[in-house]
Amino acid sequence: MTPAHDLDGYSRHAHLPPRSRERFAPVPVSGAPRGELVRTADGRELVLRGIEPGDVAAMQRCFKRLPPQDVRRRFMHAMSELPATMAQRLCRIDPEIEAAFVLIDETVKPAELRGVGRIFVDIASNSAEFSVLVEREWTRIGLGALLLQRLVDECRRRGLSEIWGYVLMENRPMLQLCKELGFVAKMLPDEACTAQITLKL
Ligand SMILES: CC(C)(COP(=O)(O)OP(=O)(O)OC[C@H]1O[C@@H](n2cnc3c(N)ncnc32)[C@H](O)[C@@H]1OP(=O)(O)O)[C@@H](O)C(=O)NCCC(=O)NCCS
Numbered sequence: 338m339t340p341a342h343d344l345d346g347y348s349r350h351a352h353l354p355p356r357s358r359e360r361f362a363p364v365p366v367s368g369a370p371r372g373e374l375v376r377t378a379d380g381r382e383l384v385l386r387g388i389e390p391g392d393v394a395a396m397q398r399c400f401k402r403l404p405p406q407d408v409r410r411r412f413m414h415a416m417s418e419l420p421a422t423m424a425q426r427l428c429r430i431d432p433e434i435e436a437a438f439v440l441i442d443e444t445v446k447p448a449e450l451r452g453v454g455r456i457f458v459d460i461a462s463n464s465a466e467f468s469v470l471v472e473r474e475w476t477r478i479g480l481g482a483l484l485l486q487r488l489v490d491e492c493r494r495r496g497l498s499e500i501w502g503y504v505l506m507e508n509r510p511m512l513q514l515c516k517e518l519g520f521v522a523k524m525l526p527d528e529a530c531t532a533q534i535t536l537k538l
Pocket of ligand 1: 407408410411467468469470471472475476477478479480481482483502503504508509510511513514515517
């Protein structure tokens with residue numbers, strides 16, 4: 338029989354009866370990925386899934402691998418570390434107003450986070466602000482486009498009218514990626530180095 342702690346990753350006393358929702362829940366096949374398998378053109382494999390509270394450590398390790406330029410491009414300012422409280426906040430989303438997808442490399446131990454895309458919904462304007470990040474060694478193989486397209490699909494699923502984000506003007510890769518997906522860039526009047534990019538849905 339499968340030990341109780343293999344069912345959902347949390348160990349508990351084996352003599353306790355399982356909770357009702359677990360008794361009727363499908364048991365994951367041991368070793369099966371919890372998301373969609375993504376095979377890149379150059380033969381590497383990642384798992385695409387929703388972010389989870391347990392991704393905090395992987396997110397902090399990912400942050401440590403980022404060059405300062407990518408940190409600035411993603412967070413719009415320099416940061417030397419990702420504080421634990423912030424990482425926890427980023428991994429424990431409020432599904433009512435947030436969605437976040439991660440690309441996880443399960444071919445290494447511990448599994449590493451190679452990319453993340455997220456939206457924050459602004460209910461008042463029926464729109465969502467997005468951000469995307471792909472680790473340098475995994476760029477130029479379509480992962481940024483994959484994440485961004487997922488975010489666009491998620492916004493459509495929620496019936497939002499627009500998805501938008503801030504991008505530094507020097508961030509040519511992101512501006513190019515957004516252009517390819519049909520986003521329109523607009524200069525911000527009081528911020529010479531930042532553009533707002535928007536896709537009407
Ligand atoms: C911007 C970023 C997300 C792109 O991710 P990516 O996985 O390389 O993107 P893709 O491989 O899907 O590229 C899609 C298209 O974007 C454009 N693009 C991506 N990187 C580019 C680069 N370095 N130079 C020019 N165009 C680039 C290309 O048109 C590319 O299509 P192509 O490879 O067929 O030419 C990634 O570089 C990154 O995480 N940067 C740091 C964080 C950041 O800037 N986030 C955006 C703020 S919200």
